[in-house]
Amino acid sequence: MKTLLWFRNPYMGFMLFSVLIMGLPLVITNQYHLGVLVIIAIHSIIVLGLDLLMGYTGQISLGHASFFGLGAYITGVLSAHWQWPPLAGLAVSLPVVAVIAWLIGMPTLKLHGHYLAMATLGFGIIVFIIFNELGPLTGGPSGLTGIEPMNIFGMTFDSDLEWYFLSMIFLLAVLLLSINVVRSRVGRALRAIHGSEVASGVLGVNIARYKVGIFVLSAMYAALAGWLYAHYITFISPSSFTFMFSVKLVTMVVIGSLGSLWGAIFGAALLTSMPEFLYVFHNYETLVFGSILIVVMIFMPMGLLRGIEDLIAWSWHAARRRLSSDGGEELS
């Protein structure tokens, strides 16, 4: 989970990244591209949470699309039917999703094995069916229209540029929160669980509670992303919250490397932008995603980014060894 490259102090990396993000619109002015970046930010928020879950607890959620969808539909319904302001929608969806995730996580994370994967799989499908069936409330398969555009204390966000900054600010906030968690006592406890579950238990770490905590956190991230999504597109339909999307999210984590925050953003960016720029990709999407998952997991089980890092580090060391055995001059 430690990336070899870059920053000893992740806060330094965070500052640099923030500057980069804030300055990007100077270079990218195309509205369509900015729109893609907004979606990348939204996906990155979900993937950050899922990455923490998979990287630190070794568990997998096959239903994160449903938390994303719940975040979107709760605020969407409140907004479209009863004209609740967006912030109020967020204030409802976050705790509701947190409680649901807690209810799912508590019984399943106490057990060893694939139980969380199965439970989230089942839950995801149930939620998808509910979105489709509760027609009067959710608009059914044709979707929900009439969601109010984003409005925070009177500030409206209409242009793609404004949305770029809004979504990036939320992404940076979530990233900062995640860095804080990873570098704290909580993060240490999680890494300890990953290092040796039995040792962490006898040292007093309540393993189930931490696993559930990270799961709930990841669900809340997804709900936040759903809230942004609903008020950005102002139209949502169940087809955005399918099992296939849950699998795509997992693929983003796998590309980015489990447990790596930067990798999460990288994976989200890569897999969100690829279909946008390779239209012909659409027909081959499932085949390509499936093959990526298989190949990466076989050869780089920690994730693609980490695999590439290891490869670079290995060849760097191999080069050093060859140089020092050639001339005898030690590279510092």
Place this chain on the structure above:
Amino acid sequence: MVRPEYGTRTSNVTRQPFEHCLMSFEQQILQFVITGITVGSTYALIGIGFNIIYNATDIINFAQGEFVMLGGMLTIFGMHILRLPVPFAALLAVVLVALFGMLMYMLAIRPIKSPTPITLIIITIGASIAIRGASSLIWGKEPYRIPAFSGNEPIPFLGAVIQPQSLWIIGVVFTIVLILRQFFGRTLTGKAMVASAFQPRAARLVGIDTSYMVLLSFALSGAVGAVAGIVIAPISLVTYDMGVMLGLKGFCAAIVGGLGHPFGVIIGGISLGVLESLGAGIISSGYKDAIAFVILLLMLFLRPQGILGKGRGNRV
């Protein structure tokens, strides 16, 4: 109407015959139960496929549903391209899918260096969607059909009707269960498989090639899955994504009955099928597919080891 993305082909299975409007309430219930047993037997058969691989390797093969789909697809391929009569096409399909199962093991599972649960889940999911993606490219997205094995004339039964294909399904499933019982209980190879699943080291010490046993389990799972796809095809049509729901529900059947338990999965599958059918008929058909997963969740929360599973206190 916008169709939900995942396949809902199985809803055709519970389409009730016309007569049901004229039936009394008890007869309608009986009709639902009959349909439920039919579908449930298929779920059980698919669940058996899960169990075989799980028992041999501790792996949950999320691509099991695709074996089902391939069984149907390859049969149609045999029928239309190779011009074989249905039984031969079906046999060929079963053999091909068994080989495919072995191929999948050798290409996707064996090369793994550090088989953690999360790695294996991701790989089998990856295999599942890759197979599905390839299938949509090769055979397209339209449905295909296999004719019913012995016609469509419904057979009257206590005021309800049974489709002849239902009898085929139930018959085939129980035949396979008996065959497998004989195989695992009486034949040397079968017993060797059980032994290597239970105690791989001990099995190796007595000369059993455990990696061959694992290969065999994938072949057997593939064959069983293919059979399930072939028997249900006349009722529910064959499409590139039929494996998703069927696989997941077969998986539910296995979990509900107790993952790995040979009889549990039959109880699990049939109960699931009957409850699903009753629920769809009596309460609402829109939520039909959700029923299986609600039962799954309840099982995981209340009794994760399943109906017949042994008390697993594998607490953290």
Place this chain on the structure above:
Amino acid sequence: MTTLLETRSMSRYFGGVQAIHELDLVVQSGVIHSVIGPNGAGKTTLFNVVSGILPPTSGDVLFDGTLISELAPHRIAAKGVTRTFQNLQLFSDMTVLENVMVGMHLNSKGGFFASAFKLPSVWKEEHRIRSVSMDILEFTGLEKYASTVAGSLPFGRQRVLEIARALGAEPRLLMLDEPAAGLNNRETSDLSELIGRIRDRDITILLVEHDMDLVMSISDLVTVIDQGRKIAEGDPDVVRNDKNVLKAYLGEE
């Protein structure tokens, strides 16, 4: 001196194997109490049951008068019991200092919310955890390894780190599972001295060991078990010469 740990007719079976059979063990506070016995005698199983990793098949385990037999490991740890592992269960990807900081988990505060938002209480607490952990590293002689990754430590140092980490929890009872295994003579005598210093801090020690010199030199009380049953108990000298003990170790005459 009070009874700190007690097992009452405690048994642990694995199928047909009686790993521990109706064991009555009493550990008084303030002592160094050793448990010895031939291989397979059930010593590590004893530790696993007391620390909550396995439940007893029958009988009770009491710590400071309260029943701990059915509690989860982290709850038992919260009562003041920690242990080390025979086969080392370090957090190898974390630094030496971080390992000890995890050891302090029970003695520190900071949940998800406070940590995520980096509240002032968390700032101060982090500082305190770090400095106490450094003290423990100094106490155990590992301070110069503080930023080293635990997995790359020399083996002897790893054994000491396991102990240092367990000290972070400020336990009342510290269970050491073969801490001297694989150590050379000098490392063993350092270990012996460390154990003595730990006892001087009012921490009771339950020691499982094969190194007889170590056991005989530092123990206040020795219990000998064989095939899951207690066969002798007493002063090191008394036990050393006990006929049953010799028979268990050396076989029938």
